[in-house]
Amino acid sequence: AWTTGNVIEEQVAAIREQVGDRRAICGLSGGVDSAVAAALVQKAIGSQLTCVYVDHGLMRKGETEQVEKDFVAATGVSLKVVDAERRFLDALAGVLDPEEKRKIIGREFIRVFEQAQAEIVAEAGAHGGRPVQFLVQGTLYPDVVESGGGTGTANIKSHHNVGGLPEDLEFELIEPLRKLFKDEVRMVGRELGLPEEIVQRQPFPGPGLGIRIVGEVTRERLDLLREADAIAREELTAAGLDRDIWQCPVVLLADVRSVGVQGDGRTYGHPIVLRPVSSEDAMTADWTRMPPDVLAKISTRITNEVADVNRVVLDVTSKPPGTIEWE
Numbered sequence: 001a002w003t004t005g006n007v008i009e010e011q012v013a014a015i016r017e018q019v020g021d022r023r024a025i026c027g028l029s030g031g032v033d034s035a036v037a038a039a040l041v042q043k044a045i046g047s048q049l050t051c052v053y054v055d056h057g058l059m060r061k062g063e064t065e066q067v068e069k070d071f072v073a074a075t076g077v078s079l080k081v082v083d084a085e086r087r088f089l090d091a092l093a094g095v096l097d098p099e100e101k102r103k104i105i106g107r108e109f110i111r112v113f114e115q116a117q118a119e120i121v122a123e124a125g126a127h128g129g130r131p132v133q134f135l136v137q138g139t140l141y142p143d144v145v146e147s148g149g150g151t152g153t154a155n156i157k158s159h160h161n162v163g164g165l166p167e168d169l170e171f172e173l174i175e176p177l178r179k180l181f182k183d184e185v186r187m188v189g190r191e192l193g194l195p196e197e198i199v200q201r202q203p204f205p206g207p208g209l210g211i212r213i214v215g216e217v218t219r220e221r222l223d224l225l226r227e228a229d230a231i232a233r234e235e236l237t238a239a240g241l242d243r244d245i246w247q248c249p250v251v252l253l254a255d256v257r258s259v260g261v262q263g264d265g266r267t268y269g270h271p272i273v274l275r276p277v278s279s280e281d282a283m284t285a286d287w288t289r290m291p292p293d294v295l296a297k298i299s300t301r302i303t304n305e306v307a308d309v310n311r312v313v314l315d316v317t318s319k320p321p322g323t324i325e326w327e
């Protein structure tokens with residue numbers, strides 16, 4: 001019978017067999033798939049695995065800490081965190097076009113990741129260790145089907161993997177989630193003791209908040225959006241809606257201002273858009289008919305607590321014609 005226990009046992013044995021006494025490296029994105037894949041490989045080969053997390057400064061509130069502290073505490077994994085915020089923000093300065101933003105973020109990500117990878121490989125060599133020969137990927141069954149079912153290739157849809165992988169990849173892949181669906185991955189993650197905040201995470205795009213600021217991406221705007229997003233997430237969770245909603249992007253219209261009134265004064269601030277959607281697979285989606293009381297709570301809190309935001313609007317567009325993200 002299928003149990004998470006069986007899956008874990010089977011994969012741990014297979015990974016040990018595959019890797020032997022060599023070394024593996026795994027990029028963590030903060031998402032469920034890479035976290036569970038890393039935890040499984042960690043269980044199999046322990047300190048022969050090194051994880052890399054690129055902090056591009058476009059994460060939501062608390063996400064980097066979740067990886068840095070909670071994930072490490074739960075798994076004991078050896079983690080290299082690369083603080084690349086400055087680099088990403090510099091590269092994004094003055095850029096407004098969504099596709100250009102995506103390209104820049106993807107390109108910088110690959111550069112930073114490759115450099116970290118090269119450092120880990122060099123360190124392993126310097127200590128007379130066995131070479132790093134494996135790259136862990138959180139590929140799921142639906143990804144395998146969509147990409148034609150090939151094995152052992154590093155050709156993941158770029159959409160799912162910040163801009164894709166280097167073409168001259170010389171690593172063998174370890175893909176312990178290849179036979180699993182998302183809900184099964186979550187069960188395996190729970191069984192491996194990962195924190196609920198990671199296991200229950202809704203999908204979040206690789207380019208992060210960089211594509212949820214309509215306009216130029218700056219540190220100030222990111223901080224503002226992080227606050228608004230944290231409030232929305234908190235209230236959705238408090239209302240028990242996490243499972244009903246596929247995901248709820250919170251978007252800052254940074255180049256739009258509207259007039260408002262607060263206390264005795266006139267304000268001239270930015271709108272925040274709430275984009276709650278219901279979906280099976282993100283290919284199509286419908287806007288979620290959220291309880292008005294929850295919307296009211298989120299709106300009141302955001303306008304009260306986030307400086308420079310004086311209006312909250314609801315996106316009531318299905319996909320198509322809208323996409324889930326605004327950029």
Ligand code: XMP
Nearest residue numbers: 159160161203204205206207282323324325
């Ligand atoms: P759209 O906006 O195309 O989004 O309707 C569909 C799903 O994909 C996510 N998304 C991304 N995920 N890298 C990712 O890993 C990306 O560049 C990216 N762009 C969109 C989006 O959040 C939604 O779940």
